[in-house]
Amino acid sequence: MGMLVGRGGFYCAGVMFLNEALLELRGVIFADSTGRVDAGAFKKTKLTFETKNQLSDIMFYDRTDIVKKGSIEGLKKMADYFCDDILVTGLGVGDRPIGILMACKDNYTKSDSEALLLYGNICSLSIEFSRTVKQLELTTADLASLRKTAMNSENLVRMGRLSATVAHELKNPLVAIGGFAKRMEQTAVNPQTKNYIKIVQSEVHRLERIVGDILIYSRKIEIDLKDFKLRKLVEEIMEMSAGCLSFGMVKLQLDIDEQLTVHADRDKLKQVIINLVSNSIQEMTEGGDMKIDASQGDRHVTISVSDTGGGIPSDKREKIFEPFYTLKKTGTGLGLPLCKKIMTAHGGDIVVGEADRGAVFSLILPKRG
Ligand SMILES: Nc1ncnc2c1ncn2[C@@H]1O[C@H](COP(=O)(O)OP(=O)(O)OP(=O)(O)O)[C@@H](O)[C@H]1O
Ligand SMILES: [Mg+2]
Structure with a gap:
């Protein structure tokens, strides 16, 4: 509840806003200790006057008929908040409730009631106006995106x-x-x-x-899943790339268990790893280290290719998976998008991660079943 320091002779005044869940509600109920229930509907922005002794509980309702004597027990004692008599008015625009405005004073006059009603109306309009502006801002941003x-x-x-x-x-x-x-x-x-x-x-x-x-x-990628040893596949790729590796003075470290079996489309996974290896080699024209390793979790096998090349700035990490994005003179910019497409077709993914030096790409491959 936000407090408004009272102007116009009130000791204090407060606005209680309805939260999103309560926005559907249609009114507010004040009940005294004898069980007398008074429902102030928001619709009418009705002004309700209660003395401190009369007011014991307050609750919001959406159907008057379900509020019975006794059903308000256990609700927060609002009287504890106020030391004087209290004047309450509902805040709302049209049929829509926003909250309630409460003010305290010892002896109310008719002009106090009128003043509070006027504050209530001004308050409702300002709140609604600022909400509309906010909504408009959000909608404009949504539309732009x-x-x-x-x-x-x-x-x-x-x-x-x-x-x-x-x-x-x-x-x-x-x-x-x-x-x-x-x-x-x-x-x-x-x-x-x-x-x-x-x-x-x-x-x-x-x-x-x-x-x-x-x-x-x-085209749509067709995946032909089979079980095979990952290390053997990576060794084949290394044999193919041996010339480029030694020409570029790239040292390779392979850390894959000989027994590690993966469930994937062999040719397509080979194509993915070839793309990553050739990207790494192209990044290390002055020489460097490349590492390929694999680890197993409960549901996935993760294959990582890391290098000590120029690395990928964080603001480019999403862009590199977009087709035709390339920073190379003779590149097509299709290598990584293809890897993404192939990995997604496997129900897996390819992600680029943080590396101390250079880049690291991880292939996440679901395990069989
Ligand atoms: N290991 C890496 N280190 C640093 N940058 C990389 C690495 N791998 C990819 N990149 C960056 O991502 C861009 C996109 O890579 P991608 O493989 O999709 O296309 P490409 O290598 O430029 O062309 P190609 O279609 O011939 O593969 C590259 O141009 C490069 O800037
Ligand atoms: Mg490439």
């Missing part, structure tokens, strides 16, 4: 469709270029020509990977 989300998701859907179409159109010409390059490689004798063909082949390979990523990203 809704519009932003809608624009983002609409743009993403449009962008996704467009890229899938482009990727699809690129697929066949790329196969043809790759095929011609292979034939030329077999017939070329000039070392310079051979070198050019190698460049064409490696670029075709890179484009094929991007096109593949876009197509996978824009």
